[in-house]
Amino acid sequence: MDPELDRLFEVVSGYFALLSEPTRLKILNAIC
Incomplete structure (x- = not known):
C-alpha cells in the first residue's frame, strides 16, 4: 500500500473516532 x-x-480514522455517528453520516454524504 x-x-x-x-x-x-490513519488521519481519517482519527477524525471518525472523534466524530459522532450523525456527523460521520453527513461527511460521508458530502464526500460521496
Whole structure:
C-alpha cells in the first residue's frame, strides 16, 4: 500500500473516532 494513502487512512480514522455517528453520516454524504 502507498505510504501516503496509509497515512491518509490513519488521519481519517482519527477524525471518525472523534466524530459522532450523525456527523460521520453527513461527511460521508458530502464526500460521496
